[in-house]
Amino acid sequence: MFQDEVRRAAEILRSATRVVAFTGAGVSAESGIATFRGAGGLWEGQRIEEVASPHAFAADPVHVWRFYDQRRTNVAKVRPNPAHEVLAAWQERFPNYTLVTQNVDGLHQGAGSRRVVELHGSLWRVRCTGCGREREDRTAPLPALPPRCAECGAFERPGVVWFGEALPAEAFLGAESAAEACEVLVVVGTSAVVYPAAGLVAVAAAVGAKVIEVNPEASALAHLADVTLRGPAGAMLPQVDAMLAGG
Ligand code: OAD
Numbered sequence: 462m463f464q465d466e467v468r469r470a471a472e473i474l475r476s477a478t479r480v481v482a483f484t485g486a487g488v489s490a491e492s493g494i495a496t497f498r499g500a501g502g503l504w505e506g507q508r509i510e511e512v513a514s515p516h517a518f519a520a521d522p523v524h525v526w527r528f529y530d531q532r533r534t535n536v537a538k539v540r541p542n543p544a545h546e547v548l549a550a551w552q553e554r555f556p557n558y559t560l561v562t563q564n565v566d567g568l569h570q571g572a573g574s575r576r577v578v579e580l581h582g583s584l585w586r587v588r589c590t591g592c593g594r595e596r597e598d599r600t601a602p603l604p605a606l607p608p609r610c611a612e613c614g615a616f617e618r619p620g621v622v623w624f625g626e627a628l629p630a631e632a633f634l635g636a637e638s639a640a641e642a643c644e645v646l647v648v649v650g651t652s653a654v655v656y657p658a659a660g661l662v663a664v665a666a667a668v669g670a671k672v673i674e675v676n677p678e679a680s681a682l683a684h685l686a687d688v689t690l691r692g693p694a695g696a697m698l699p700q701v702d703a704m705l706a707g708g
Pocket of ligand 1: 490513624
């Protein structure tokens with residue numbers, strides 16, 4: 462039966478030129494990165510809010526940095542999976558393609574995606590809490606926590622969006638206008654409960670775009686999907702891609 466859904470997804474995509482892929486933690490699950498909302502909302506032994514908020518950082522920057530240093534170290538050891546690879550290959554397939562992610566792991570770029578709209582920032586960027594200078598840093602683990610700004614000496618913080626913070630405006634506006642203009646939105650591996658990111662699905666649906674959901678479980682916005690691929694992204698997306706390539 463899911464073969465029918467794979468075929469429908471491929472049919473919808475075959476004639477499309479304006480395509481948006483919107484991903485969440487589930488796209489990296491098969492690479493070995495834990496998702497956020499499995500196992501009772503604990504993530505690597507932590508409540509997300511206790512390590513992912515400006516308040517937590519102000520109270521204990523070393524604790525927060527240990528958590529992010531561990532995440533960076535874990536991600537540095539893993540490889541992109543076939544789902545990341547298909548979503549990268551689609552930049553060649555569709556004339557107007559936007560890849561929007563809530564993930565901070567950089568695995569889309571690792572698979573060859575050249576332009577990724579990162580709504581929640583990146584683990585590989587750090588930002589000075591004093592002068593605001595941003596830089597890329599791929600050292601994992603970091604030699605000293607918290608890292609300090611080479612310009613002004615203040616603590617640096619992870620370049621990710623925390624609870625209670627605004628999304629980077631340029632990224633969000635870019636994602637929103639791509640969703641408003643798209644013919645097909647492929648939603649992969651997100652529970653679709655964190656706003657404003659999840660709102661992109663309703664934006665696309667409202668302008669009449671077809672929505673394809675790829676997720677082993679129903680997301681909060683599964684009712685907006687025209688086609689549902691109930692399985693792991695690393696298995697489902699290559700099947701859709703093979704059918705697309707097969708003509
Ligand atoms: P969640 O952990 O909330 O959801 C992960 C989704 O992936 C679930 O719907 C799973 O069913 C699905 N999933 C699991 N394995 C999968 C697989 N192999 N293939 C496809 N899907 C799979 O993660 P997100 O929706 O990304 O925000 O969470 C959104 C935001 O909440 C994150 O970006 C983060 C977090 O708070 C910030 O840090 C700002």
